[in-house]
Amino acid sequence: MGYEVIPSQSNFFMVNVKKDVTAVAEEFLKKGFVVGRKFPPMTEWLRVSVGTDEEMKGFMKTFKEVFPAQPTAQTKSGIISHKKAQEAQNLVSFVLFCGYSRHRVT
Numbered sequence: 001m002g003y004e005v006i007p008s009q010s011n012f013f014m015v016n017v018k019k020d021v022t023a024v025a026e027e028f029l030k031k032g033f034v035v036g037r038k039f040p041p042m043t044e045w046l047r048v049s050v051g052t053d054e055e056m057k058g059f060m061k062t063f064k065e066v067f068p069a070q071p072t073a074q075t076k077s078g079i080i081s082h083k084k085a086q087e088a089q090n091l092v093s094f095v096l097f098c099g100y101s102r103h104r105v106t
Contacts, residue, residue, distance in 0.1 A: 014045040
């Protein structure tokens with residue numbers, strides 16, 4: 001399936017990026033975003049603090065740059081499946097919902 005996210009009622013969420021987060025965090029830092037440190041034994045889970053709407057939009061733009069969507073094999077109908085793009089869109093929806101929820105609560 002897509003990027004797994006741990007449900008959260010706090011000011012952050014965890015997303016499984018399916019690789020060690022140390023290098024991922026360095027990529028985000030190069031692009032101007034600080035993300036949470038590694039939490040052993042969850043070394044493939046990226047901790048993301050919920051920010052303002054603008055910050056979360058910037059995070060999602062950077063997430064898509066760090067994890068670009070790649071088309072998968074062609075289907076029998078000839079349509080290219082963009083599974084990674086859909087996974088990223090699902091994550092965008094979740095992140096924007098978290099940002100919206102945060103603003104409603106505070």
